[in-house]
Amino acid sequence: MGKIVKQASLVIIGDEILSGRTEDKNLAYLAKWLGKLGISLSEVRVVLDDEGAIIGALNSLRKKYDYVFTTGGIGPTHDDITTECVAKAFGVEAKVDDDALEKMKEFLDGKELTEPLLKMLRIPVGGELIYSPVTKAPGYKIGNVFVMAGIPKIMQGMLEGMYDYLEAGDVVKSRSYDIMVGESFFAEELTLIQEQFSNVSVGSYPFSRDGVYGATIVLRSSNDSDLNSCERLVLELISKF
Amino acid sequence: MGKIVKQASLVIIGDEILSGRTEDKNLAYLAKWLGKLGISLSEVRVVLDDEGAIIGALNSLRKKYDYVFTTGGIGPTHDDITTECVAKAFGVEAKVDDDALEKMKEFLDGKELTEPLLKMLRIPVGGELIYSPVTKAPGYKIGNVFVMAGIPKIMQGMLEGMYDYLEAGDVVKSRSYDIMVGESFFAEELTLIQEQFSNVSVGSYPFSRDGVYGATIVLRSSNDSDLNSCERLVLELISKF
Numbered sequence: 300m301g302k303i304v305k306q307a308s309l310v311i312i313g314d315e316i317l318s319g320r321t322e323d324k325n326l327a328y329l330a331k332w333l334g335k336l337g338i339s340l341s342e343v344r345v346v347l348d349d350e351g352a353i354i355g356a357l358n359s360l361r362k363k364y365d366y367v368f369t370t371g372g373i374g375p376t377h378d379d380i381t382t383e384c385v386a387k388a389f390g391v392e393a394k395v396d397d398d399a400l401e402k403m404k405e406f407l408d409g410k411e412l413t414e415p416l417l418k419m420l421r422i423p424v425g426g427e428l429i430y431s432p433v434t435k436a437p438g439y440k441i442g443n444v445f446v447m448a449g450i451p452k453i454m455q456g457m458l459e460g461m462y463d464y465l466e467a468g469d470v471v472k473s474r475s476y477d478i479m480v481g482e483s484f485f486a487e488e489l490t491l492i493q494e495q496f497s498n499v500s501v502g503s504y505p506f507s508r509d510g511v512y513g514a515t516i517v518l519r520s521s522n523d524s525d526l527n528s529c530e531r532l533v534l535e536l537i538s539k540f
Numbered sequence: 541m542g543k544i545v546k547q548a549s550l551v552i553i554g555d556e557i558l559s560g561r562t563e564d565k566n567l568a569y570l571a572k573w574l575g576k577l578g579i580s581l582s583e584v585r586v587v588l589d590d591e592g593a594i595i596g597a598l599n600s601l602r603k604k605y606d607y608v609f610t611t612g613g614i615g616p617t618h619d620d621i622t623t624e625c626v627a628k629a630f631g632v633e634a635k636v637d638d639d640a641l642e643k644m645k646e647f648l649d650g651k652e653l654t655e656p657l658l659k660m661l662r663i664p665v666g667g668e669l670i671y672s673p674v675t676k677a678p679g680y681k682i683g684n685v686f687v688m689a690g691i692p693k694i695m696q697g698m699l700e701g702m703y704d705y706l707e708a709g710d711v712v713k714s715r716s717y718d719i720m721v722g723e724s725f726f727a728e729e730l731t732l733i734q735e736q737f738s739n740v741s742v743g744s745y746p747f748s749r750d751g752v753y754g755a756t757i758v759l760r761s762s763n764d765s766d767l768n769s770c771e772r773l774v775l776e777l778i779s780k781f
Contacts, residue, residue, distance in 0.1 A: 315745045317581045318714070319571030320758065326586070330560030340558045342593065343586035345567070348743070352583065375724040376744040376755075377731040415727035450746055473559070483616040486656035490618040502589075503617040504556045507693055514617075517561065 304468035304521075305338045305365040310356045311345040312371040312381050313449060324451045325370045332458060337468030337521070338366070348372055353384040361388075361443055366465065371449030373438070375415030385446055386423035396422040399437055406435040431456035440464055469521040474530055479513040480540045481505075489516065492532045498525040501533075545709035545762075546579045546606040551597045552586040553612040553622050554690060565692045566611045573699060578709030578762070579607070589613060594625040602629075602684055607706065612690030614679070616656030626687055627664035637663040640678050647676040672697035681705055710762040715771055720754040721781045722746075730757065733773045739766040742774075 309329055315321040323345070330340040341364060346352040353372070360367045372381030386393040399420040404412065419436035422428065426439040426446075431453050438447045438457035445464070447457045478485060482505050493501040499520040506513055516533055520526040550570055556562040564586070571581045582605060587593040594613070601608045613622030627634040640661040645653065660677035663669065667680040667687075672694050679688045679698035686705070688698045719726060723746050734742040740761040747754055757774055761767040 314741070314743055315758065317571055317584065318575060319568040321745060322568050327560040327563050330558055334559060341588060343558065345584035347582060374746055375727040377727070377734050378743050413724060415724035419724070450748055452748055483654055483656035486616040486618070493618055502555055502619050504562060505615055505691055507691055517556065
């Protein structure tokens, strides 16, 4: 069965996601990025820019999973409260980080270092800075929590800096096949296939395209031989329709 | 301050969302739909097709919020376990519903009623059926939990059937303005504006478009007069850049 796969979770922080104004793009990106490392994204919570909600989610998830990622709320405005919440969750203070300050001054090259800029350099004590190629304000790691910006481009840059802190597992390979018939026509046979392969996760994800119902059958496993055997049975099933 | 706004939460159920294979479209749709009713979407959890995870999220959220919506996992295949989990969360059995069965038989018009179709007619005892215009397999309401399909088109149809069960609040109006300068340039002034209006939520959501950083300032309130006064100050702020 290989190594035990590490499990990760994500806290998406921001009123704008819960109001429907902004569609989150970070979940899918992080899921795929972790998948390539053999780390499974097992739970996601979307919470308001609210201290109780953020601290509650952080404390619940960092006990439950190997890694917790957060996106959003580390900017310079009053509604960016993630860092203060992370600090409170870990029972430490947040302070302007010396290294971050030096890098920012270099970047500003004589321009004014304003309060909002200073706010972005505050890091919970004990946190390790993670710079992004696209911004001078860093993300950071504290304990098993990885704190990132919400803007997808910046988040993706910070994520690359977190790579070295993560323990990779066996990579789960997935194969998927569309079947152009409603799920109820093949559900029983698919159940029988799943029952034969405990090493393979067999999922069926229905869709409707231009009024036609179908489903994508997805096989996921880190065991090549079982994956191949299971695939043969699924292709046989699909060929019947 | 008007009526107390009801708070809702959403459980998105499905491995395919957490693997990044499928991008969820239901969160944003539900958020906007509820917003028009004056109901606030306050928390979202995305969980695997796993009994413990689903029941855990359901039981935690149905105590905490006025309404809990779920999407996904009510289809006919072996990985559709939402209904059994809802039943367990409420401590009741799930049974094939007589009304749902009758409607399905009518629809099938003599065609075979297979096991997978029957599975979709199972409803936790005490649940009230909610039909969708696009499918003969219903969603349902039990307690304060509203169970819907995951396919957006079907979910949206079911949601309309849930309208009558929801208590509307004061509608929160929102106005938004783009400011084409980085947040750190206006963060302090925006904080001062927020401090003057406790009735208005002032959010700032940064973006980068073609390499240019800016932010959308969003004002949300159910109090028209405060919203107007706050808007004037924000427009004044924007005009400085």
